[in-house]
Amino acid sequence: MDYKFSDRISSLKPSAIREILKATSAGDVIPFAAGNPAPEAFPVDDVRKITAEILEKDPITALQYGISEGYTPLRSTISKYMKEKYNVGSEDDDIIITSGAQQVIDLATKVLVNEDDVVISESPSFIGALNTYRSYKGRLVGVDVDSDGMNMEMLEEVLKKEKRAKLIYTIPNFQNPSGVTMSREKRQRLYELAKEYGVIILEDNPYGELRCSGENVPCIKSIDTEGIVIYSGSFSKILSPGIRVAFTIANKELIAKMTVGKQASDVHTPVLTQMIVNEWMNNYDMEGHILKIRDIYRKKLELMCGLIDSELGDFVTYVKPEGGLFIWCKLPDSVNMLKFCSVAAENKVAVVPGIAFMMYPEDKTQCVRLNFSTPTDDGIVRGMKILGKVKEMF
Amino acid sequence: MDYKFSDRISSLKPSAIREILKATSAGDVIPFAAGNPAPEAFPVDDVRKITAEILEKDPITALQYGISEGYTPLRSTISKYMKEKYNVGSEDDDIIITSGAQQVIDLATKVLVNEDDVVISESPSFIGALNTYRSYKGRLVGVDVDSDGMNMEMLEEVLKKEKRAKLIYTIPNFQNPSGVTMSREKRQRLYELAKEYGVIILEDNPYGELRCSGENVPCIKSIDTEGIVIYSGSFSKILSPGIRVAFTIANKELIAKMTVGKQASDVHTPVLTQMIVNEWMNNYDMEGHILKIRDIYRKKLELMCGLIDSELGDFVTYVKPEGGLFIWCKLPDSVNMLKFCSVAAENKVAVVPGIAFMMYPEDKTQCVRLNFSTPTDDGIVRGMKILGKVKEMF
Numbered sequence: 029m030d031y032k033f034s035d036r037i038s039s040l041k042p043s044a045i046r047e048i049l050k051a052t053s054a055g056d057v058i059p060f061a062a063g064n065p066a067p068e069a070f071p072v073d074d075v076r077k078i079t080a081e082i083l084e085k086d087p088i089t090a091l092q093y094g095i096s097e098g099y100t101p102l103r104s105t106i107s108k109y110m111k112e113k114y115n116v117g118s119e120d121d122d123i124i125i126t127s128g129a130q131q132v133i134d135l136a137t138k139v140l141v142n143e144d145d146v147v148i149s150e151s152p153s154f155i156g157a158l159n160t161y162r163s164y165k166g167r168l169v170g171v172d173v174d175s176d177g178m179n180m181e182m183l184e185e186v187l188k189k190e191k192r193a194k195l196i197y198t199i200p201n202f203q204n205p206s207g208v209t210m211s212r213e214k215r216q217r218l219y220e221l222a223k224e225y226g227v228i229i230l231e232d233n234p235y236g237e238l239r240c241s242g243e244n245v246p247c248i249k250s251i252d253t254e255g256i257v258i259y260s261g262s263f264s265k266i267l268s269p270g271i272r273v274a275f276t277i278a279n280k281e282l283i284a285k286m287t288v289g290k291q292a293s294d295v296h297t298p299v300l301t302q303m304i305v306n307e308w309m310n311n312y313d314m315e316g317h318i319l320k321i322r323d324i325y326r327k328k329l330e331l332m333c334g335l336i337d338s339e340l341g342d343f344v345t346y347v348k349p350e351g352g353l354f355i356w357c358k359l360p361d362s363v364n365m366l367k368f369c370s371v372a373a374e375n376k377v378a379v380v381p382g383i384a385f386m387m388y389p390e391d392k393t394q395c396v397r398l399n400f401s402t403p404t405d406d407g408i409v410r411g412m413k414i415l416g417k418v419k420e421m422f
Numbered sequence: 423m424d425y426k427f428s429d430r431i432s433s434l435k436p437s438a439i440r441e442i443l444k445a446t447s448a449g450d451v452i453p454f455a456a457g458n459p460a461p462e463a464f465p466v467d468d469v470r471k472i473t474a475e476i477l478e479k480d481p482i483t484a485l486q487y488g489i490s491e492g493y494t495p496l497r498s499t500i501s502k503y504m505k506e507k508y509n510v511g512s513e514d515d516d517i518i519i520t521s522g523a524q525q526v527i528d529l530a531t532k533v534l535v536n537e538d539d540v541v542i543s544e545s546p547s548f549i550g551a552l553n554t555y556r557s558y559k560g561r562l563v564g565v566d567v568d569s570d571g572m573n574m575e576m577l578e579e580v581l582k583k584e585k586r587a588k589l590i591y592t593i594p595n596f597q598n599p600s601g602v603t604m605s606r607e608k609r610q611r612l613y614e615l616a617k618e619y620g621v622i623i624l625e626d627n628p629y630g631e632l633r634c635s636g637e638n639v640p641c642i643k644s645i646d647t648e649g650i651v652i653y654s655g656s657f658s659k660i661l662s663p664g665i666r667v668a669f670t671i672a673n674k675e676l677i678a679k680m681t682v683g684k685q686a687s688d689v690h691t692p693v694l695t696q697m698i699v700n701e702w703m704n705n706y707d708m709e710g711h712i713l714k715i716r717d718i719y720r721k722k723l724e725l726m727c728g729l730i731d732s733e734l735g736d737f738v739t740y741v742k743p744e745g746g747l748f749i750w751c752k753l754p755d756s757v758n759m760l761k762f763c764s765v766a767a768e769n770k771v772a773v774v775p776g777i778a779f780m781m782y783p784e785d786k787t788q789c790v791r792l793n794f795s796t797p798t799d800d801g802i803v804r805g806m807k808i809l810g811k812v813k814e815m816f
Contacts (some may be wrong), residue, residue, distance in 0.1 A: 029620070029649045030676055032588075037533040040682050062490070064487050072481040079473055087466040091662035093458050127521055127688040136689050138557070139431040156689065163532070163686040194426075226423070255423045268485035270693040281425055288434050292557040293528050294521040294686060295550065298695055315753040 036165050058411035063204070063353055063376035066328070067310055069321040069401075070268055071308070076305045082300065086183040088236075091299040096123025096291045097283075098304035099276070105309050106261075106275050114236075115250040116259055122283035124290065127297045129234050131273040132260035133160045133214075134293070136195065139285040141166045146190040148227070149197040150178050152385030152393065153358075154204045157197060157232065170387040173203065173250075173346045180217045181357025187225040195228050200248060202235040202352025203383045205397040209350055215248045222256055228282075230375070234274075235362045236263040237318050240326035242350040255279030263305055265353070271301040316395050325353070325401055332400040332408050339416030344385040359394045365422045369396060372418050377411045430537075432561050446682075452805035455772035456796040457598070457747055463715040463795075464662055465702070476677065476694065484694040490685045491677075492519025492669070493696035500655075500669050508630075509644040510653055516677035518684065521691045523628050526654035527554045528687070530589065532779040533679040535560045538646045540584045543591040544572050544623070547637045547656040547781030548598045551591055551626065563587075564781040567597065569741045571604025588635050589622050591762075594642060596629040596746025599791040600777045603744055609642045612615070615651055622676075628656040628668075631712050633745040634720035649673030657699055659747070660712055666693040684731050710713070719795060726794040726802050733810030747795045750776070753788045757816045763790060766812050771805045 082090055097103065103123045117123070133156070149158065151170025161168055169186050172179045178198060187193060198218065200210040203362060210218070217338060222229045231248045236264040245356050249259040255278070262274035267273055276286065292295070308314055344357040359365050369381040382395035387406040403411060476484055477772040491497065499515045499784040505508040511517070513725040520526050527550070535541060543552065543566025555562055563580050566573040572592060581587060592612065594604040604612070616623045625642045643653035649672070656668035670680065684690070702708055726749060727742055753759055776789035797805060 029672070031622075031673075031679075033533055033679055034536050034539075036536075037679050037683055040686070067482045067486070068487045070482060072477070072485070075481065075485065076474075076477045079477060080470075083466070083470045086465060087469065088461045091466070091664045092461070092470065093466045093663045127692075130689045131687065139427055142428050142430075144558070145428075156685070160686040163683065215537075228425075269487045270483075270485045272688065272690070272692045279423070279425075283477075285425075285427055285431050287556065289431055292434070292554040293525065294666060295524045296666070298521075298666045298692055301692055301694065376601060 036163050039165065040159055040164050040184050048072055054327065056376055057373070058377045058407045059402045059412070060398045060411055061380045062399050064402045065269060066324055066401050069324055071312070074308055074312045075268070075304060078304050082307065086303070088205070088253060090303055092299070094296045094299040094302070096124070096287050096296050098123070098297060098307060098415070099299055102125055102302045102306035105306050107277070109309060110261065110277060110362045114247050116247050117277045118256055120279055121277050122280045123275055123301055124276045124283055124287055125297050126276060127291070127294055128264065128272040129232060129260050129262040129296045130156055130160065130257070131293070132274060132276040132313055133157050133232065135286040135289045136163045136258050137161055137166060138289040139282065140165070140194045140228060144192065147195045147197060148183065148193055148385065150199065150203060150206070151387050151391070152205050152382060152395070153197065154199060154232070155384050157388065168387040170391070173206045173208050177208055177214045178218065180214055181220070183218065184205070184221055187221055187227065188197055189301050193225065194220055194229045195230055197230045197232065199232045199234070201233055202238065202349050202354070204235070204352070205354050205380070205382070206347070206356045207349030207352055207354050208347055209242070209245060212245050215245065216251065219248055219251055219257070229257045230260065232260045234260075234265055236261070237266050238325055238353070239323060239351040240322055240329055255282070258282060266321065267305060267308060271304065273301050273305045275296065316405070322390070325351070328405065328408065329332065329399040331405060332398065332412065335409065335412035337413045340419055343419045353399055355398045355400065356395050357398060359396065361394060363394070365394050365396065368418065368422060372415060372419060375414050375418055377418070378388040433556050433559065434553055439522065445448045446573065450770060450806070451767070451802045452771045454476065454792045454805055455774045456793050458796045460662060460718055463718055465706070465711050468702055468706045469662070469698060472698050472706070476697045476701065477724070486693070488690045488693040488696070490518070491692050492517070492683050492691060493693055493700060496696045496700040497741040499579045500604050501508055501671070503703060504655065504671060507746070508641050510641050511671045511702040514649055514673055516613055516674045517669055517671045518677055519683055519696055520668045520670060520684070521688055521693050522666040523548055523626060523654050523656040524554070526652070526668060527528070527551050528732065529624065529680040530652050531555055531558045531560060532683040534622060535587045538586065540587040541589045541591060542577065542580055542584070543553070543781065544593065544597060544600070545781050545785070546599050546776060546789070547591065548593060548626070549778050552781065555784070561571045564785070567600045567602055569602060570579070571602055571608045572612065573614070574608055577612065577635055578615055581615055586620045587619065589624055590616055591624045591626065592642070593625055593626045593628070594639070596632065596743050596748070598629070598746070599748050600750045601742070601743030601746055601748050602741055603636070603639060606639050609639065610645065613642055613645055613651070613684050617648055621649045621809070624654065626654045628659055629746040630655070631660050632716060634716055634723055636744040643671065643713055649676070652676060659716065661699060661702060663724055665698065666719050667691065667695050669700045671791065719745070722794040722799065725799060726792065726806065729803065729806035733806045734813055741791050747793055748790045749794065750789050750790060753790065755788060757788070759788050759790065761814060762812065765815060766809060769812055771806050771808045771812070
């Protein structure tokens with residue numbers, strides 16, 4: 029059979045980058061390319077106790093069909109938490125539980141973006157999001173990221189020019205991959221520009237709870253009086269990514285359409301995993317656990333930054349992140365960035381070439397992304413020393 | 423904000439039917455409109471033991487990110503099971519685990535159907551599938567269902583005419599809503615026609631294990647030498663719908679594209695729930711449990727059919743299903759079908775008006791769908807007696 033695939037899926041080609049990543053997936057490679065939480069960051073005992081209790085007390089609810097909007101008690105719990113802690117959500121808003129935050133991106137695109145409509149994104153940005161926009165044949169337009177977030181002059185120019193702009197995608201906290209946090213002033217300005225041009229903002233905040241230093245900056249959604257911000261939050265980085273529980277808070281009209289979209293995608297997110305999250309939030313020490321994983325990641329971040337300075341100090345530049353999972357290192361202009369990644373891989377250290385995060389293959393970047401949450405402390409030390417030697421070859 | 427939604431989501435309008443269903447969702451209504459497994463059909467003790475064991479022995483695997491293709495041991499277990507029991511799967515095929523069988527439909531459409539391409543479906547068919555096709559702006563073309571399955575003359579005419587046909591959607595066993603099982607001859611003919619016209623078959627088999635009487639008919643996928651059948655199977659009806667674990671077996675090229683599609687949808691299906699299914703299949707009495715739920719549903723089916731005959735025998739006609747969850751009853755031509763459903767709802771019995779399962783709102787049907795798995799035996803008796811009285815008003 030000579031398969032004729034859809035245009036949308038044909039636009040998602042496996043890339044040269046994936047081949048580099050594949051070559052570095054062997055067991056003896058130090059994983060600076062990953063984005064997994066540290067194994068010690070999972071509240072294993074809590075999950076054990078909670079799950080046993082749910083299956084003892086209320087097994088049929090956990091195993092029967094649920095509703096597409098999500099497990100009602102969890103929706104209430106998260107709504108209350110987000111309102112009290114971050115002032116996110118209003119009377120005009122509603123919430124649905126999704127199968128990971130990837131599904132928020134998928135549903136937002138499904139309900140808002142026609143083929144050839146424009147999605148504006150920080151450039152570089154999360155490859156998973158970019159691929160979802162591509163899968164709907166949205167046209168990506170990138171906006172540069174400064175050390176305090178998206179460049180607002182460039183954003184305004186893009187908004188002036190692109191009449192079919194439907195969505196502005198941003199990761200305001202510890203952005204993936206740049207590690208940058210958007211300033212309060214820029215969040216305000218972004219909101220005003222979106223309002224002026226009638227474009228919806230998708231505020232993707234998977235790392236928000238992973239702040240290691242500095243002051244919390246209010247969510248864009250917290251100043252949303254017009255219903256133009258879709259907020260996306262996730263339990264992947266604080267509880268478990270494997271259970272795939274995330275949520276979105278947005279205006280009721282948007283949520284109603286996203287619910288119809290979810291019905292056609294996977295009907296509903298598993299009930300058992302939603303019940304686990306609800307029980308954890310209500311009756312276990314979630315806040316204590318968040319403080320614990322902040323400590324874990326703060327130590328790993330400091331360890332890696334110290335080693336970047338000592339091993340690569342004269343070679344790379346970077347903005348030290350205040351949280352999250354990633355450090356974005358710029359190599360000298362004279363260095364072939366892809367070659368650097370290949371040689372690192374040959375020496376058993378996996379880093380992601382920055383081009384993976386750009387809108388288009390022809391975009392230019394001298395950066396590589398390093399992750400500090402997945403490798404062990406020993407792995408960080410060994411890996412950075414290897415990169416220090418790889419540097420000598422350039 | 424005046425939201426501008428995408429064309430694809432705007433084509434999914436809430437219908438008058440949903441309003442009828444909403445009116446019948448109150449607690450005191452007898453649920454002949456549902457499609458939920460009976461609560462007594464869940465292997466609760468097994469799930470309790472298995473889950474405790476997984477979280478004791480291998481919690482990090484259960485909580486960490488998984489791969490988009492699915493939990494590798496489960497993929498092997500299902501492949502072996504499907505090959506041995508149903509001769510489904512070949513060396514050219516591969517398997518991915520999905521978030522419910524709804525996601526198989528979503529991914530197949532995503533990778534094969536461009537906007538305005540044609541999806542051929544049994545008419546009537548599963549509303550969830552039809553809505554997914556609509557959500558990709560596929561054009562639905564219905565083929566009548568005879569008492570032995572899809573009408574093959576009509577299918578051939580459609581294939582001759584529709585040059586943009588990309589997918590033939592069928593539920594060959596105990597079809598939803600008609601309850602009909604496609605004969606072996608028609609399966610062979612369907613396969614030959616699909617091959618001749620170069621169109622992929624999506625064989626959706628969620629009810630296959632729920633046979634109450636008659637002989638097993640081979641899966642279409644079991645005769646697929648050309649790689650033109652996408653097979654979809656599910657654990658929703660034999661283990662639990664709430665855990666959302668299903669799978670698809672198809673040619674490697676198709677599976678590779680569907681995996682890329684899944685990456686952009688929800689990254690992967692939760693690992694914990696996949697591990698539960700794997701453990702259940704390997705070390706618990708799944709076959710014994712399937713026999714048990716067949717007994718449960720056989721009794722309920724016989725009870726409801728007996729009552730249809732005694733209470734509505736001179737009023738409705740139906741093909742007695744050999745399994746599944748639904749009975750499709752045709753009302754006399756003189757009766758206003760929607761009115762019948764409304765009056766039933768007023769009398770606290772929920773049935774689904776057949777129009778919900780048709781391709782287009784202007785299609786004609788005199789049928790209503792009754793479900794026998796969700797109501798209690800007492801509910802079936804009371805509900806059918808009420809319908810017997812409702813009948814007198816027409």
